[in-house]
Amino acid sequence: MASWVLAVVFAAGVAVSLAASWQLVTRLERLGERAGLSEAALGLVAALAADAPEITAAVTALSRGQASVGAGVVTGSNVFNLAALLGLAAVTAGWVGFHRRVVLLAGIPGTWIAVACLLTVARVLPPAAGLALAAVAMVPYCVLLALNRPEAGRQARRGGWAAWLASAVHEEEAELSAAIRPAPGTWRDGLGAAVALAAVVAASIAMEQAATSLGHRYKVADIITGAVVLAVVTSLPNAVSAVYLARRGRGAAVLSTALNSNAINVTAGLLVPATVTGLGTPGGLDLLVTAWYAGLTVLALALAWRGRGLGRLPGALIIAAYLAFTAALAVSTARHAVSPATAVVPAAATAAAGAVLLAWPRDRATDGPWRRASAVPGWSAGRLWKLTLVSCSAVAACDALTGPHLVLIGVLAIGPLCALLTARWQLAATGTCYALALGAVLGVPDHVFATTLQYALLAAVAAAGLAATAGAAVLQRRLTLAPRP
Numbered sequence: 192m193a194s195w196v197l198a199v200v201f202a203a204g205v206a207v208s209l210a211a212s213w214q215l216v217t218r219l220e221r222l223g224e225r226a227g228l229s230e231a232a233l234g235l236v237a238a239l240a241a242d243a244p245e246i247t248a249a250v251t252a253l254s255r256g257q258a259s260v261g262a263g264v265v266t267g268s269n270v271f272n273l274a275a276l277l278g279l280a281a282v283t284a285g286w287v288g289f290h291r292r293v294v295l296l297a298g299i300p301g302t303w304i305a306v307a308c309l310l311t312v313a314r315v316l317p318p319a320a321g322l323a324l325a326a327v328a329m330v331p332y333c334v335l336l337a338l339n340r341p342e343a344g345r346q347a348r349r350g351g352w353a354a355w356l357a358s359a360v361h362e363e364e365a366e367l368s369a370a371i372r373p374a375p376g377t378w379r380d381g382l383g384a385a386v387a388l389a390a391v392v393a394a395s396i397a398m399e400q401a402a403t404s405l406g407h408r409y410k411v412a413d414i415i416t417g418a419v420v421l422a423v424v425t426s427l428p429n430a431v432s433a434v435y436l437a438r439r440g441r442g443a444a445v446l447s448t449a450l451n452s453n454a455i456n457v458t459a460g461l462l463v464p465a466t467v468t469g470l471g472t473p474g475g476l477d478l479l480v481t482a483w484y485a486g487l488t489v490l491a492l493a494l495a496w497r498g499r500g501l502g503r504l505p506g507a508l509i510i511a512a513y514l515a516f517t518a519a520l521a522v523s524t525a526r527h528a529v530s531p532a533t534a535v536v537p538a539a540a541t542a543a544a545g546a547v548l549l550a551w552p553r554d555r556a557t558d559g560p561w562r563r564a565s566a567v568p569g570w571s572a573g574r575l576w577k578l579t580l581v582s583c584s585a586v587a588a589c590d591a592l593t594g595p596h597l598v599l600i601g602v603l604a605i606g607p608l609c610a611l612l613t614a615r616w617q618l619a620a621t622g623t624c625y626a627l628a629l630g631a632v633l634g635v636p637d638h639v640f641a642t643t644l645q646y647a648l649l650a651a652v653a654a655a656g657l658a659a660t661a662g663a664a665v666l667q668r669r670l671t672l673a674p675r676p
Contacts, residue, residue: 194408197401204398205424208244211390218384221377242455244425247395249460252403252417253468260403262312262470263417265461266480268426269305269453270418273487274513275430276449277495281506288500289446298492300328301450305485308457311465312481318465325458332454395425412524414476419517446495453488475529476520483516486538490545497549505548512541531641536632543628547580550621565613566666572613579609579622587629595638600630600648604655611659614666623656 245268252260281287304325311321399421406416490512494505501509515537523529552573565572583606590599603626610622630649634640639648 194405197405197408200397201401201405204394204401207394208247208391208398208425209427211387211394214383214387218380218387221380242452242460244391244395244398245422245456246460247392248399248421248425249417249456250464251396251399253461253464253470256468257403257413257417260399260413260417260421262461262465262477263414263419263480264399264421264425265456266308266312266477266484267418267422269456269484270480270487270513270516271422271426272430272449272452272456273484273491274510275426276445276452277491277501278506278509278513279430280445281501282503282510286500286502287445287506289495291496291499293446294492294496297447297450298496300332301454302485302488302492303328304454304457305488308461309478309481309485311462312470312477314470318462318470322458322462322466325454325462329454329458398424412476414474414480414520415524418480418520450488453484476523479520479523479529479534480516483512483519483538486542487512487516490541493549494545508541508544508548511544515541532635536635536640539628539631543625543632546621546625546628547584550576550618550625551580552576564670566670567612570612572615572618575609575613576615576618576622579606579613579618580625582606582609583622583626583629587633590633591636594636598637598639598644598648600633600637600639600645601651603627603630604652607652607656607659611663611666614663614670616660616664616667619656619660619663623653623660626652626656 245264249260249262249264252264253262277287307316307321307324307328310316310324311318316324402416402421403413405411406413406420487509491501491509494508495501498505519533519537523533526533563572565575567575583603586599586602586605590597590602593599606626607619607623610619613619627649630645630652634642634645637645639645
């Protein structure tokens with residue numbers, strides 16, 4: 192078949208699958224409303240329908256023995272979901288607020304399933320065991336979301352964990368109800384859903400086969416075809432709906448859409464078919480994509496928890512992390528192997544930037560702990576902590592600019608030593624981790640990456656960090672026990 196014909200088939204498959212999946216979501220929401228599903232359960236059904244293109248493309252690839260394409264579609268679309276549904280939504284809306292209970296309610300099963308996916312792709316667990324591990328979190332989560340309002344009210348009156356869970360579900364439902372609100376469905380919606388599902392399946396199969404054939408013809412690696420091309424085009428409906436919900440201030444709906452979509456992708460699009468067909472031989476590129484999915488999930492949830500939402504700066508960091516992921520994947524594909532530099536440096540740089548956002552003191556008028564006394568008279572803990580982050584970043588910038596002519600990795604110990612003066616052992620430990628992450632990245636411009644010299648310098652920074660953490664714990668205890676004037 193000619194290349195232009197394959198391109199037309201791919202474009203037509205994308206257009207039909209996106210239009211049909213939108214119709215499928217709409218019809219299923221109406222049928223769910225008629226069946227009396229709770230708003231949270233209705234949101235889960237909508238996420239499942241919106242994921243139909245990803246799931247179909249992944250299952251088609253796995254059934255044809257193309258494990259890299261199948262795993263790449265699922266994990267690559269999950270990385271894109273985090274960037275588009277959370278990062279892009281936060282940047283366009285300016286602010287997406289989350290209740291911390293909702294972050295935990297959706298974040299715990301989302302992280303659990305991401306870890307199960309990572310262990311499965313790394314071949315630590317067989318697909319059947321990975322599916323069982325995912326079910327441990329997914330089944331109770333679905334049961335909890337399926338609780339109707341009277342039952343949730345009875346659970347709330349019991350107190351304890353039951354009340355906490357009921358409150359979290361109620362907060363999520365309060366936003367989903369305004370975001371969905373479908374009219375009750377009829378038999379026409381059932382027929383329309385069946386037709387739309389058939390169209391999604393057929394279009395996704397044609398799209399996957401056309402994209403794979405074009406990739407083979409132009410010597411594009413399967414992992415790029417799956418984790419970038421197919422992952423992006425099959426995730427566009429979720430991205431558009433997330434931006435729409437974020438601009439309406441529906442933070443819980445945005446978060447649950449992103450994490451529920453990712454959990455369904457992994458469970459239905461990867462673990463279930465892999466249990467039947469297998470995943471084939473291990474691949475470093477597959478593991479790289481899955482590791483980014485798991486790591487970015489943790490980073491996004493940490494930022495959402497710390498800030499009770501996502502603003503433009505954290506959203507931009509999530510988008511930048513996706514760009515770093517695609518760059519690392521492209522370089523690794525071109526070299527036909529995952530090198531330590533491409534595996535570690537982009538991830539460490541993203542982790543270091545995330546650590547700064549997580550640890551940077553917020554408004555002093557509302558953040559009491561940052562105004563507490565430190566070991567330096569007249570200096571608050573927050574002021575010294577800012578000095579810690581700025582000093583480490585300044586050393587790293589000088590090291591990177593001078594290249595191999597001046598290796599300053601050992602000087603990064605200045606960060607933990609500054610954090611020692613905050614008299615907070617948690618800050619000293621965090622400063623140590625930040626310095627080590629920067630030291631790992633600086634091995635590349637210094638031309639000492641993964642050498643004995645870099646290991647020795649990182650060991651020195653780690654030793655200084657351990658001493659600083661222990662010293663900060665002693666100072667913290669003395670300041671706590673000291674009588675107040």
